[in-house]
Amino acid sequence: MTARALEMFRRTWAADTPELAMEKAAKHTTADFVSFVPIDPRAVATRFGATVSYQPAQRGADNDLTEHGQLTVVDGRWHVRVPLQMSGERRRFSVAHELGHILLFTAVADYPELVKQLRSQELFTRVERLCNIGAAHILMPTAPFRAALDEQGSPDRQTVETLASHFHVSLETAARRITEVAPEWSLVIWEYSTQHRKGPAWRIAKQPQRAGAVFVPDGMSSGRLDPDIVTAAARDGDATAVSVSADIPGVATMADVRAWHVVSLRKTLVDVGDERPQYERVFVFYKQPNN
Numbered sequence: 001m002t003a004r005a006l007e008m009f010r011r012t013w014a015a016d017t018p019e020l021a022m023e024k025a026a027k028h029t030t031a032d033f034v035s036f037v038p039i040d041p042r043a044v045a046t047r048f049g050a051t052v053s054y055q056p057a058q059r060g061a062d063n064d065l066t067e068h069g070q071l072t073v074v075d076g077r078w079h080v081r082v083p084l085q086m087s088g089e090r091r092r093f094s095v096a097h098e099l100g101h102i103l104l105f106t107a108v109a110d111y112p113e114l115v116k117q118l119r120s121q122e123l124f125t126r127v128e129r130l131c132n133i134g135a136a137h138i139l140m141p142t143a144p145f146r147a148a149l150d151e152q153g154s155p156d157r158q159t160v161e162t163l164a165s166h167f168h169v170s171l172e173t174a175a176r177r178i179t180e181v182a183p184e185w186s187l188v189i190w191e192y193s194t195q196h197r198k199g200p201a202w203r204i205a206k207q208p209q210r211a212g213a214v215f216v217p218d219g220m221s222s223g224r225l226d227p228d229i230v231t232a233a234a235r236d237g238d239a240t241a242v243s244v245s246a247d248i249p250g251v252a253t254m255a256d257v258r259a260w261h262v263v264s265l266r267k268t269l270v271d272v273g274d275e276r277p278q279y280e281r282v283f284v285f286y287k288q289p290n291n
């Protein structure tokens with residue numbers, strides 16, 4: 001059952017689900033800005049009379065930033081505060097994420113108990129995910145993103161880097177958005193894990209879940225792939241394969257597979273002051289075999 005606050009948000013935008021409502025709301029909000037890519041989320045914020053400021057944020061015991069963005073009301077106006085220590089891409093994403101919260105609050109503004117529900121622990125994960133959807137759609141509206149992708153061709157290192165720089169978002173954010181506007185493509189992000197109970201290996205760290213996508217278990221090691229395109233990409237920088245299978249029952253073959261190695265400072269997109277060791281990932285894009 002959908003919580004009443006999200007149900008009201010859904011109805012406000014006449015959508016089938018709160019998630020689709022957020023896409024519609026974000027599209028509506030950015031309609032006047034789509035010709036000005038990269039979209040400046042601070043300019044979008046002015047539509048809501050919101051102000052944005054970048055301020056130094058606290059660090060926790062592990063030296064991580066303790067917050068990624070905050071939304072408050074000051075003298076009856078929205079105010080978005082984002083840590084100064086984050087990279088430009090991450091700051092933009094945080095501002096756009098907080099605009100997602102504003103869209104949600106605006107839909108239930110007349111009902112104090114629904115406003116309270118939006119802030120509840122019970123809805124926290126769903127609301128955060130909704131605001132991330134909003135952020136992605138505000139920064140990378142479907143029409144210009146699709147056009148830019150078509151200009152590049154199919155997803156590979158160059159495509160993702162070009163889109164990320166064009167829309168001024170992180171590589172991962174751009175890569176995820178590709179799988180939404182071009183659903184024939186799926187994405188799996190691998191990380192080299194030394195902590196896993198089964199020993200060090202390249203393992204699946206993230207895969208945006210989508211209906212109909214090949215299911216590959218999180219944490220699976222790249223050794224189960226034939227060929228092991230992840231290790232090949234980590235060694236050579238880039239690797240492609242016409243098809244890759246996994247020796248796991250029920251896991252379908254992946255087609256038109258392309259993989260590349262991405263090295264960045266750990267969490268560099270969250271926190272530019274953080275100089276921890278390098279953070280290695282392999283991005284893999286593939287198609288369903290019958291696509």
Ligand SMILES: [Zn+2]
Pocket residue numbers: 097101127128131
């Ligand atoms: Zn949030």
